[in-house]
Amino acid sequence: MASVAFLGLGVMGYPMAGHLKNKGGHDVTVYNRTQAKAEQWVAQHGGGFVATPAQAAEGKDFVFSCVGNDDDLRSVTTGPAGAFKAMKKGSVFIDNTTASAEVARELAEAAQWGGFSFLDAPVSGGQAGAENGVLTVMVGGDEAAFDRARPVIDAFARMVGLMGSAGAGQLTKMINQICIAGLVQGLSEGIHFGKKAGLDIEKVIEVISKGAAGSWQMENRHKTMNAGKYDFGFAVDWMRKDLGICLEEADRNGARLPVTALVDQFYKDVQAMGGRRWDTSSLLARLEK
Secondary structure (H helix, E strand, O other), X not given: OOEEEEEOOOOOHHHHHHHHHHOOOOEEEEEOOOHHHHHHHHHHHOOEEOOOHHHHHOOOOEEEEOOOOHHHHHHHHOOXXXXXXXXXXXXXXXXXXXXXXXHHHHHHHHHHHHOOEEEEOOEEOHHHHHHHOOEEEEXXXXXXXXXHHHHHHHHHEEEEEEEEOOOHHHHHHHHHHHHHHHHHHHHHHHHHHHHHOOOOHXXXXXXXXXXXXXXXXXXXXXXXXXOOOOOOOOEHHHHHHHHHHHHHHHHHHOOOOHHHHHHHHXXXXXXXXXXXXXXXXXXXXXXXX
């Protein structure tokens, strides 16, 4: 059993922290910006909550975070009451936020100066993956720190991989989002085309999903898309945040992402339709408006 802190109890963090406590059997202290959520978590899972990230991190072997963006991450790490002020020597900070590779490298350097380790470890699998403890975790950082942290991370993961040095986890997550964007747009166009052609979409998907066109998105989202229901996954607002990170990184490294840039604008259209909290499969709604 390890002494663990978890910072950020949102849609993803709340169940992830729960798995660390219940499945992993770890001693977990939580922090959340809205204290009522932390109180709710403790009432459900046990453990304890504190008022600041620094208090949460004090004396812990592993500290996890899952917050909104780069600024939120800096706030809970190097901010006035941030966790980095209280991390003990030799401990490991594991960040599950989807953020920039730039901030990951920045925090890894700050951690090194503080005598502890930092792993950027964004996740994929959405709310359902977090709730079921089957997330994919893409990690950047020191191999020795990764080896120590992996058994703890396993409590909420199905796949955990070390992708390289600091920032490599975030870069891998960017690739994940780039691939999803193209897949969802293609699936949306395919379903839209099939409807216009008068085909039975269920029969079409039953056949083509077993061939080269098959994908997780097709298997898990085609029914709800066909029904015009978009409340079953990752929100459009968050996807646009992620794609913005991808496009900014591409500007830095010279990668060409024409389809990603186009799909990002399609998601902007969905936002304008009132779909900010719809899931990413709502690209179909834009075609059908």
